Amino acid sequence: xxxxxxxxxxxxxxxxxxxxxxxxxxxxxxxxxxxxxxxxxxxxxxxxxxxxxxxxxxxxxxxxxxxxxxxxxxxxxxxxxxxxxxxxxxxxxxxxxxxxxxxxxxxxxxxxxxxxxxxxxxxxxxxxxxxxxxxxxxxxxxxxxxxxxxxxxxxxxxxxxxxxxxxxxxxxxxxxxxxxxxxxxxxxxxxxxxxxxxxxxxxxxxxxxxxxxxxxxxxxxxxxxxxxxxxxxxxxxxxxxxxxxxxxxxxxxxxxxxxxxxxxxxxxxxxxxxxxxxxxxxxxxxxxxxxxxxxxxxxxxxxxxxxxxxxxxxxxxxxxxxxxxxxxxxxxxxxxxxxxxxxxxxxxxxxxxxxxxxxxxxxxxxxxxxxxxxxxxxxxxxxxx
Ligand SMILES: Nc1ncnc2c1ncn2[C@@H]1O[C@H](COP(=O)(O)OP(=O)(O)O)[C@@H](O)[C@H]1O
Ligand SMILES: [Mg+2]
Numbered sequence: 001x002x003x004x005x006x007x008x009x010x011x012x013x014x015x016x017x018x019x020x021x022x023x024x025x026x027x028x029x030x031x032x033x034x035x036x037x038x039x040x041x042x043x044x045x046x047x048x049x050x051x052x053x054x055x056x057x058x059x060x061x062x063x064x065x066x067x068x069x070x071x072x073x074x075x076x077x078x079x080x081x082x083x084x085x086x087x088x089x090x091x092x093x094x095x096x097x098x099x100x101x102x103x104x105x106x107x108x109x110x111x112x113x114x115x116x117x118x119x120x121x122x123x124x125x126x127x128x129x130x131x132x133x134x135x136x137x138x139x140x141x142x143x144x145x146x147x148x149x150x151x152x153x154x155x156x157x158x159x160x161x162x163x164x165x166x167x168x169x170x171x172x173x174x175x176x177x178x179x180x181x182x183x184x185x186x187x188x189x190x191x192x193x194x195x196x197x198x199x200x201x202x203x204x205x206x207x208x209x210x211x212x213x214x215x216x217x218x219x220x221x222x223x224x225x226x227x228x229x230x231x232x233x234x235x236x237x238x239x240x241x242x243x244x245x246x247x248x249x250x251x252x253x254x255x256x257x258x259x260x261x262x263x264x265x266x267x268x269x270x271x272x273x274x275x276x277x278x279x280x281x282x283x284x285x286x287x288x289x290x291x292x293x294x295x296x297x298x299x300x301x302x303x304x305x306x307x308x309x310x311x312x313x314x315x316x317x318x319x320x321x322x323x324x325x326x327x328x329x330x331x332x333x334x335x336x337x338x339x340x341x342x343x344x345x346x347x348x349x350x351x352x353x354x355x356x357x358x359x360x361x362x363x364x365x366x367x368x369x370x371x372x373x374x375x376x377x378x379x380x381x382x383x384x385x
Contacts, residue, residue, distance in 0.1 A: 001070065007031050008300055011065055013056050014075025015042035017347035017356065018276050018292075021284065022075070023048050025292035036065045043347045044075070059083045066092045071299050073254060074275055077105040078152065095202070095253040095299040096274040103250055104274040108150040108183050117249060119242070120268045122261075126150075127182040130169040136184045137168055143186040147171060150181040155356070156219015161187065188268055190261035194228050195279035196243035197257045199294040199304055206247060207294065207304040208240040209287060214259070214279050220356075221278045223375065226286060226314040229367045239267055246272065255280070255295040278318070278356075283307075285343045285361040286314035311363035315370040317378035319358040321351040326383050335380045342377040357381075 002009050007030045012019045015037035023033045023044055036052050037045040045051045054061035056079050066072050071093045084098035096104075103110040111124045125136040127147070137145050145168060149158035158180075162168040175182055193216060198208040210227035227236070243258040246269075257277035259270040280291040289297075289305030297304055328351070335342060339362075346358035360377040364370040 002032070005030055008070035009034055009068060010296060010299070011036065011069035011072040012044070012075055013062070013065070013072060013079055014038075015044035015048075015051070016075050017043045017349070017358075019044035019075040020047055020347060021281075021290075021345070022073075022276065022292045022295065025290055025296055029293065029296060031296065034065070034069060036061070041350070043349055046348045057083070059086060062087060063090070063092075069093075071095055073295070073299050074101070076154075076275075077101070077273075081105060097251065097253065100250045100252045101274055104272045106151050107148055107153075107271060108181065110272055111183060111185075113250070114246070114269055119246065120266055122188050122268055122270075123186040125184050127172060127176075127184050129176070130172040133168050133172045133182075133184055134165055137162075137165060140186040143189070146185045146187050147175075148183050148185065149175070150183050152180075155221075156216070159219050188261045188263065190263055190268075192228075192262050193270070194231070194239060194260040194262050194267070195224075195257055195277070196239040196260060197255060197277060197280040197283075197291065198240070198243045198247050199255045199291070199298045200244075200247040200252050201298045201304060202253050202301045204248075205304050206244050207289075207307050208244060209280060209283055209291070209307045210309055211236045211239045212279055212282070220318075220320070220354075222318050222320070222378075223371065224279050224282050224316040225367055225371060226282045226309060226316075235262075235267065242267065242269070254298045255291050278359075281345070281359050282314045282316040282361055284345065286310055286316075286363055312365050313367040313370045314361065314363050315367065315374040316359055316361045317374040318356050319346070319360065319378050319381045321353050321355040321357050322382045328381065331381050331383060335377055338380065339373055339377055342373065344377070344381070 011034045013036045015035045020043045026033050032049050034050040035044045035048040088098050115121050127133045144163040147160040193214045195214050196211050200206045212224050212226040213228035214221050215223040247256045255276050257273040261268040276291045276295050284290040288308045343361045362370040362374045
């Protein structure tokens, strides 16, 4: 416990925008987080009082970092499972636990486990050679193949859509030569993507936010609409129940985001994240309890907060680095003048093309109207790209 406040010390491995926003929630709860940052100029390192520096794949660094923390949690999945197993065996309280986290770290382990338990997943196969990839392509000739790095991918880096055999074989050879573990999936004929985000505490309490629609561009989430427009009540409930069942089955503690594909007939699980997730950034402004507060409450086994939305329609848009020169400060002036109702969250990152720099949230009565405002706000901040 922190000697001054008598409140828990939470360690966060990783110092990106998720750790930064978690810290913002921690302030309200009387906590201050201890952050493990890889680089000097990190998003969370700019704002947290206790920042340690070191690589998250170094066991000695992790061990030292965890000393004195009531619980250690994560901003990203890139912590070696074998190190986490050692820390857990030494009694370090890790949430989510390494046994759960592996299903967010490794798409192959996730597909195998969820498939074995009867959850709806796309047809898939592990790929250890280009012959295996071609055999899988032959099984799904109409659908086409999505090749994925089993570990280490994010924002669509690590996902390749490949329909023709030559291109597939060539890509597989290149990636295997680089040591990238691969799986192949059928390309799901999805009508849209949804996310069901829930939280679970060690006590076993669960709480679910409304199911949202997520809009991806080049594999990266760009917009989130809450609740998912036009989603049938029974399907929304089914998605929440699915996420809660997964949280219980895998004994997830903290926030669990279940990315889903919607097809005319069904819901299919895409992937799992066991931490605050882009699809629930809208909860900071748009729900009674934000995902960042809820994650902290869950991992510390406090009772969970209400998840009710604060408006009938909430839209979030990511601010992504473009190529336009000019001053962000100036663009903020314009945005604040143009739409004083927009809530802006910037992550303190140096702009680079394709990098998530922040997000904006708009609350209102009608989803198309708030979506337009959020999109326009993000475009203003991106410099009109
Ligand atoms: N099997 C699939 N069928 C159709 N689209 C897919 C499939 N797998 C992934 N995608 C698309 O690629 C995006 C990124 O894939 P995902 O597995 O979620 O990787 P990441 O870890 O980068 O988020 C998804 O949000 C979806 O738009
Ligand atoms: Mg994804």
